[in-house]
Amino acid sequence: MSLKIGDTFLPHGLMLAPMAGVTDRTFRRICRSHGAEYTVSEMVSAKALCYEQKAKRKESAASPSAALAAIFEEDQPMAIQIFGHEPEFMREAAQMLESGEYRGCISNTRPVAIDINMGCPVRKVTSNGEGSALMKDPALAGRIVREVVDAVKLPVTAKIRAGWDASSVNAVEVAKILEDSGASAICVHARTRNQFYSPGVDLGVIEAVKRAVSIPVIGNGDVYTVADAKYMFERTGCDGIMIGRGATGNPWIFGEIIAALEGKEYVSPTNEERIAQALTQLEVMIRERGERAGFAEGKKHMAWYVTGMRGSAAARNEIMCAPSPDEVKGIFERLLSEQTEEV
Numbered sequence: 479m480s481l482k483i484g485d486t487f488l489p490h491g492l493m494l495a496p497m498a499g500v501t502d503r504t505f506r507r508i509c510r511s512h513g514a515e516y517t518v519s520e521m522v523s524a525k526a527l528c529y530e531q532k533a534k535r536k537e538s539a540a541s542p543s544a545a546l547a548a549i550f551e552e553d554q555p556m557a558i559q560i561f562g563h564e565p566e567f568m569r570e571a572a573q574m575l576e577s578g579e580y581r582g583c584i585s586n587t588r589p590v591a592i593d594i595n596m597g598c599p600v601r602k603v604t605s606n607g608e609g610s611a612l613m614k615d616p617a618l619a620g621r622i623v624r625e626v627v628d629a630v631k632l633p634v635t636a637k638i639r640a641g642w643d644a645s646s647v648n649a650v651e652v653a654k655i656l657e658d659s660g661a662s663a664i665c666v667h668a669r670t671r672n673q674f675y676s677p678g679v680d681l682g683v684i685e686a687v688k689r690a691v692s693i694p695v696i697g698n699g700d701v702y703t704v705a706d707a708k709y710m711f712e713r714t715g716c717d718g719i720m721i722g723r724g725a726t727g728n729p730w731i732f733g734e735i736i737a738a739l740e741g742k743e744y745v746s747p748t749n750e751e752r753i754a755q756a757l758t759q760l761e762v763m764i765r766e767r768g769e770r771a772g773f774a775e776g777k778k779h780m781a782w783y784v785t786g787m788r789g790s791a792a793a794r795n796e797i798m799c800a801p802s803p804d805e806v807k808g809i810f811e812r813l814l815s816e817q818t819e820e821v
């Protein structure tokens with residue numbers, strides 16, 4: 479239940495999972511402040527990052543991949559995740575991210591690891607042979623890891639799935655190849671690609687990978703509570719846990735798990751504290767991205783924060799339709815007053 483990746487020590491092995499469109503800089507920092515010991519960037523296309531270097535455009539023009547890969551001192555320890563299927567682009571992108579010498583780079587520090595995405599199930603990605611499609615080509619997956627390992631000094635990790643589909647569960651085979659290719663740790667999302675995110679994970683796959691390799695294994699999938707986390711550790715013997723959707727609207731989950739692992743008392747946040755955290759997140763998102771994009775992206779987070787409160791289902795719909803941050807604040811105030819009445 480502790481973990482080392484390169485020089486980075488995670489006392490409880492608790493990580494925030496990468497989620498494109500969700501785990502942006504603001505949310506990653508909030509999770510860190512509540513106990514997440516390690517975060518990973520949203521996935522960055524290796525090819526797009528390379529192409530952005532060559533594009534004929536002004537130096538000041540937006541560089542979307544570079545923005546996704548941005549990393550600052552206060553984000554550490556953080557890995558940057560790349561996806562792709564061509565070893566040469568993966569190598570080039572990893573080198574750029576390690577050196578920080580690339581057009582559009584706004585980072586003031588370097589990642590502690592490069593993570594390789596072998597789990598994304600989205601057709602747009604898999605149809606190019608990328609993300610979870612690499613589970614169908616273990617030899618290529620190994621070549622990619624080897625190419626990146628040979629190109630950078632940073633540790634290289636990979637995030638895989640159980641397999642492509644129920645008839646081709648091959649996480650153990652892939653994990654062994656990746657270990658032989660120089661990977662420093664492997665995260666196993668215990669679902670096949672064809673399961674996408676449907677409920678239910680096969681923890682036996684994580685256990686089997688843990689038995690098969692000697693590098694750290696991180697379990698992932700459906701950890702929403704302390705009990706889920708403890709069960710994943712106990713059932714699989716994994717060294718760390720990555721939490722994705724269980725942290726949305728509930729970044730406190732990391733601190734709660736740490737308290738449980740240390741046998742310490744844990745005091746859950748009040749509804750007022752939940753709402754205050756939500757509003758701080760929205761404020762920062764708006765400051766960083768501008769009112770329009772920050773609010774559009776922030777709304778779903780606001781809706782997640784009210785989960786579990788009385789009247790949350792209706793409030794979530796209202797939040798998603800709200801035209802302004804002030805309107806969202808009003809919904810929160812009304813919701814809070816309704817909770818107080820209950821006591």
Ligand SMILES: Cc1cc2nc3c(=O)[nH]c(=O)nc-3n(C[C@H](O)[C@H](O)[C@H](O)COP(=O)(O)O)c2cc1C
Nearest residue numbers: 495496497498520521637667699700701721722723
């Ligand atoms: C909206 C969304 C975006 C995701 N984006 C990524 C990504 O960029 N890279 C990645 O490796 N996994 C991505 N995932 C998968 C998660 O990291 C994680 O493996 C999955 O959600 C299962 O963990 P959970 O049950 O704790 O959420 C994404 C998942 C979701 C729901």
